[in-house]
């Protein structure tokens with residue numbers, strides 16, 4: 203029989219989802235690396251008009267809003283999907299009650315979203331690295347810009363980055379479940395610093411960064427050796443952007459883990 207938890211805030215009934223173990227979750231995160239590097243490779247192959255991102259990325263936000271309204275209807279942001287919109291209201295949080303105890307190892311929705319940090323990094327750090335003078339779109343009028351294609355790729359990439367980072371909530375639950383007696387007093391005393399130390403694993407961070415670098419090299423090499431000619435800097439630019447991106451993703455994922463733990467007992 204399925205255990206059902208009540209969402210007190212809106213009275214909807216939600217399933218009680220057990221989380222996978224850390225080995226499985228790291229595998230899930232690893233599966234997202236190639237799609238992210240692939241999207242980044244594709245995006246970096248487009249010429250970019252940097253005016254497109256004026257007013258804090260207003261036009262990109264507009265594209266996200268349109269796409270997210272469609273996604274919402276398709277259930278993309280439903281409970282447990284680990285997909286959180288950039289432009290729509292967030293899912294309501296869970297509350298622990300005697301009927302819905304959220305035993306350790308059960309996912310517990312919190313109120314934090316890493317999306318504002320992801321958007322800020324994207325606009326301020328990644329977009330300036332999109333410096334290609336040419337595009338793989340061929341236009342008979344010799345124009346290189348295809349703003350709609352660029353914004354749609356941006357939106358796709360942002361969705362992937364967000365999904366990757368928010369799996370941090372699942373990472374946090376599994377780490378909490380493995381160490382409840384240590385975490386509970388730290389949550390009660392709001393000791394975010396010690397919680398961060400417990401969640402951080404620098405050896406695993408090095409693995410993730412190495413995997414991302416390998417994927418970036420593989421993608422740029424594959425594209426070039428497949429016969430397409432590119433400026434010599436193409437591969438290096440991709441590798442630099444991928445390194446910056448995965449460093450930031452780890453930091454944002456860690457922040458999402460911390461915020462999740464801090465709200466775990468509510």
Ligand SMILES: O=C(O)C(=O)C[C@]1(C(=O)O)C=C[C@@H](O)C=C1
Nearest residue numbers: 373402403406407410452455456
């Ligand atoms: O794998 C973990 O233990 C995580 O917490 C995930 C992650 C990551 O984003 O990949 C984040 C923080 C850790 O320091 C190491 C890796």
